[in-house]
Amino acid sequence: MPQQSKHLFAAVPTADEVTKAHERIHGYVHRTPLLSSAAINQLIGANIFFKCENFQKVGAFKSRGAVNAVFSATAEQIQHGVCTHSSGNHAQALARAAKLRGIPSRIVMPETAPKVKVSAVKGYGGQIVFCAPTLSDREATLKGVMAETGAFEVHPYNDLAVITGQATCAKEVYEDSNGSPDVVITPVGGGGLLSGTLASTLAWSPHTKVYGAEPSGADDAYRSLKAGEWIPSINPITIADGLLTSLGSNTWPIIRDHVSGILTADETYIVQAMRLIWERMKLVTEPSAAVPLAALLQLRGERRFQPFQNKHIVIILSGGNLDPDRIPWNQS
Amino acid sequence: MPQQSKHLFAAVPTADEVTKAHERIHGYVHRTPLLSSAAINQLIGANIFFKCENFQKVGAFKSRGAVNAVFSATAEQIQHGVCTHSSGNHAQALARAAKLRGIPSRIVMPETAPKVKVSAVKGYGGQIVFCAPTLSDREATLKGVMAETGAFEVHPYNDLAVITGQATCAKEVYEDSNGSPDVVITPVGGGGLLSGTLASTLAWSPHTKVYGAEPSGADDAYRSLKAGEWIPSINPITIADGLLTSLGSNTWPIIRDHVSGILTADETYIVQAMRLIWERMKLVTEPSAAVPLAALLQLRGERRFQPFQNKHIVIILSGGNLDPDRIPWNQS
Numbered sequence: 001m002p003q004q005s006k007h008l009f010a011a012v013p014t015a016d017e018v019t020k021a022h023e024r025i026h027g028y029v030h031r032t033p034l035l036s037s038a039a040i041n042q043l044i045g046a047n048i049f050f051k052c053e054n055f056q057k058v059g060a061f062k063s064r065g066a067v068n069a070v071f072s073a074t075a076e077q078i079q080h081g082v083c084t085h086s087s088g089n090h091a092q093a094l095a096r097a098a099k100l101r102g103i104p105s106r107i108v109m110p111e112t113a114p115k116v117k118v119s120a121v122k123g124y125g126g127q128i129v130f131c132a133p134t135l136s137d138r139e140a141t142l143k144g145v146m147a148e149t150g151a152f153e154v155h156p157y158n159d160l161a162v163i164t165g166q167a168t169c170a171k172e173v174y175e176d177s178n179g180s181p182d183v184v185i186t187p188v189g190g191g192g193l194l195s196g197t198l199a200s201t202l203a204w205s206p207h208t209k210v211y212g213a214e215p216s217g218a219d220d221a222y223r224s225l226k227a228g229e230w231i232p233s234i235n236p237i238t239i240a241d242g243l244l245t246s247l248g249s250n251t252w253p254i255i256r257d258h259v260s261g262i263l264t265a266d267e268t269y270i271v272q273a274m275r276l277i278w279e280r281m282k283l284v285t286e287p288s289a290a291v292p293l294a295a296l297l298q299l300r301g302e303r304r305f306q307p308f309q310n311k312h313i314v315i316i317l318s319g320g321n322l323d324p325d326r327i328p329w330n331q332s
Numbered sequence: 333m334p335q336q337s338k339h340l341f342a343a344v345p346t347a348d349e350v351t352k353a354h355e356r357i358h359g360y361v362h363r364t365p366l367l368s369s370a371a372i373n374q375l376i377g378a379n380i381f382f383k384c385e386n387f388q389k390v391g392a393f394k395s396r397g398a399v400n401a402v403f404s405a406t407a408e409q410i411q412h413g414v415c416t417h418s419s420g421n422h423a424q425a426l427a428r429a430a431k432l433r434g435i436p437s438r439i440v441m442p443e444t445a446p447k448v449k450v451s452a453v454k455g456y457g458g459q460i461v462f463c464a465p466t467l468s469d470r471e472a473t474l475k476g477v478m479a480e481t482g483a484f485e486v487h488p489y490n491d492l493a494v495i496t497g498q499a500t501c502a503k504e505v506y507e508d509s510n511g512s513p514d515v516v517i518t519p520v521g522g523g524g525l526l527s528g529t530l531a532s533t534l535a536w537s538p539h540t541k542v543y544g545a546e547p548s549g550a551d552d553a554y555r556s557l558k559a560g561e562w563i564p565s566i567n568p569i570t571i572a573d574g575l576l577t578s579l580g581s582n583t584w585p586i587i588r589d590h591v592s593g594i595l596t597a598d599e600t601y602i603v604q605a606m607r608l609i610w611e612r613m614k615l616v617t618e619p620s621a622a623v624p625l626a627a628l629l630q631l632r633g634e635r636r637f638q639p640f641q642n643k644h645i646v647i648i649l650s651g652g653n654l655d656p657d658r659i660p661w662n663q664s
Contacts, residue, residue: 033365035387054614055367275656282386282652284614320614324607330662 010253013164013196015203021161022168025067028100029057032169034176034314039280044296045305048313049181050277051173054285054320058092058124061169061193061318062156066093068165069154070101078103080150085131085142087113088242089319090156095126106151108142116323157190158248166196173314174204181208182311185292187318188212188221188262189243191251197316198258209260213292215240215270221247221255222262239267239328242288242319265294271328273297277317287328289318342585345496345528347535353493354500357399360432361389364501366508366646371612376628377637380645381513382609383505386617386652390424390456393501393525393650394488398425400497401486402433410435412482417463417474419445420574421651422488427458438483440474448655489522490580498528505646506536513540514643517624519650520544520553520594521575523583529648530590541592545624547572547602553579553587554594571599571660574620574651597626603660605629609649619660621650 013021034049041047053061070082081104084094091107098105107126109118110133118128131141145151154162170184184201188194194212201210214221218236224247233246247255265273270287273294277285292315299305345353366381373380385393402414413436416426423439430437439458441450442465450460463473477483486494502516516533520526526544533542546553550568556579565578579587597605602619605626609617624647631637 059614278616278656282391282616284610284616324610324659324661327656327659327662329656330659 010257011160011250012202012254012258013160013167013199017164018167018171018200018203021068021072021164022171024071025064025165025168028067028071028097029063030055031172032056034173035281035283037280040276043276044300045309046296046311046313048315049177050281050283050315050317051169052283053169053316053318054283054289056319058089058096059319059321060089060093061166061316062089062093063096064168065159065162065165065192065196066090066097066154067100068168069159069161070094070097070103072161073152077152081105081152082154083107083142083145083149083151084154084156085109085138086156087117088156089321091117091121091126092124094154095121095124099125104151106145106149108138108145110138114323155248157192157245158250160250163192163195163199163250166193167199168196169193169316170197170200171204173316174200177314179312180205181314183209183211183308183313184316185211185213185263185295185313186316187240187243187288187291188214188255189288190245191221191247191255193316193318194259195251195254198254202258210258211261211263212255212259213263213265213295214243215291216264216266218243219262219264222264224252225256225259225262228256238287239270240287240291242286243291263292263295263299265291265298269294269298269301275329283317284320284322285317286319286322289320292316342589343492343582344534344586344590345492345499345531349496350499350503350532350535353400353404353496354503356403357396357497357500360399360403360429361395362387363504364388366505367613367615369612372608375608376632377641378628378643378645380647381509382613382615382647382649383501384615385501385648385650386615386621388651390421390428391651391653392421392425393498393648394421394425395428396500397491397494397497397524397528398422398429398486399432400500401491401493402426402429402435404493405484409484413437413484414486415474415477415481415483416440416486416488417470418488419449420488421653423449423453423458424456426486427453427456431457436483438477438481440470440477442470446655487580489524489577490582492582495524495527495531495582495586498525499531500528501525501648502529502532503536505648506532509646511644512537513646515541515543515640515645516648517543517545517595517627517645518648519572519575519620519623520546520587521620522577523553523579523587525648525650526591527583527586530586534590542590543593543595544587544591545595545597545627546575547623548596548598550575551594551596554596556584557588557591557594560588570619571602572619572623574618575623595624595627595631597623597630601626601630601633607661615649616652616654617649618651618654621652624648
């Protein structure tokens, strides 16, 4: 875990850096569409567009950052391949990006990781290194891999090239939107997507308000922002397994200085939002991706929706990797 | 049930009629995208594009035909509203189309229809008339409604204006495809979508081969084509509840004279195709919509895929109305 509290200054990727990243990853990732639903707009009382990163390569926005990090690294840096620790979408995204550049990747995953995720990483050519399911063993194992192989670490969200890659998502939003959105909302876990979104907003749509959305059971970003200092995520409990982590030393300052607010959503609203996106948009989303809509539903339910009423809102639908055998409303 | 066997000649909608229908329904229906998946292409061994009618209004292509029928009818014809018998997507589509034109709709549905479908029709302003769940009572009830109210019948698939409306889907396919597709495959139940697709193919892409795909457990179109005469669907058994009906007197001759073939798919392949579209495309589809891909999977499995190998194929993903509480692979 980086020492977040020591970082006082936000290093926000510039318009030029994001534009270069966008050119770099072009051809390796999809330009995803903005979709909307009249039924959801009517239900919520706003004009919402969903940026469909569930259609992205490996099913999540993580492809953008991973490809940018792997392809912006120097040949010397990656002469022994890349590595990371992740049991989520970044693992697959990095394995795929490494394969595209023709280098090996080593992914540290807990022994408890679902088989479907392990085989997905293997399917992209990643070499799995198992560890015990604790943060300390995960970090120790990764250090061991780096020492042994000389592999170049690509952190899931704290790496600046990763943040810059994630920023390309909001860049496309601003290029493809009809008029400037009033509001953009992204899920927030480690903060890579939210930081990148803030970077592109500062560059291309400075009047747009950007919010992060996180589960009430993993509300470290909300608490950090309220306290004005970095607070880690301790024993988070949520179905949104992509949002368990704490903010990073590079993402926290960007969020602290530029975000308009952090919204939170209870578990029942997250499941309700997933179902709504399913029924009205015919889209499969993972729980993390449904959190921004869940937060809006909760604001409505609690009569705190006024600031968003009738606004032009873009929600980054961050990923679609929902296991068909683990649909939350069918779990006993 | 119309007397299908008496109809010897195919009345195929012309390019001019389909173009007029397309202009007529514009503004009331979505122009849906063509999406593809590199993973599915690799798995199947072809270049497949999915025409996403699951994104269509009311979640299915049926909106096209219903809107065209309602808006092409004369004011006199519809002075007492419209009516139909349907427990499926046509029911919602007709209720919605009637509401758009500001006229009442009466929908005959079996008492056994799922509550979710009944309330969807009511949500669009349709008046439900319940009947016993038999074909004879359904038809008798509809006749009663027509006699009593003077409502104008819009048949789910045998109405020529409905067929012409469904044809606009393939018209968009040909306008939006990069080069002429080698093959287009649609599900076939009553044959409205398949007939319309054949009409647009004759008009704009005469070298494209058009196939229907149906469940092995409801293979009346396959058997009709093989026998060269209309054979009704008797006791069909399939998860694809949109494809239970027999071909109509207006759809059968068009299909008989112009289709390149009827493919069939077993139930296990239909469920497999739904899962594949879920996992790889993040799209929710109803079982009927998965039948064309299921048929291709089965052809591969049975080593009969050669005619489709590496072809440019368009599949009409006909609808996405899958009840989140009735996911087939989660049923006990």
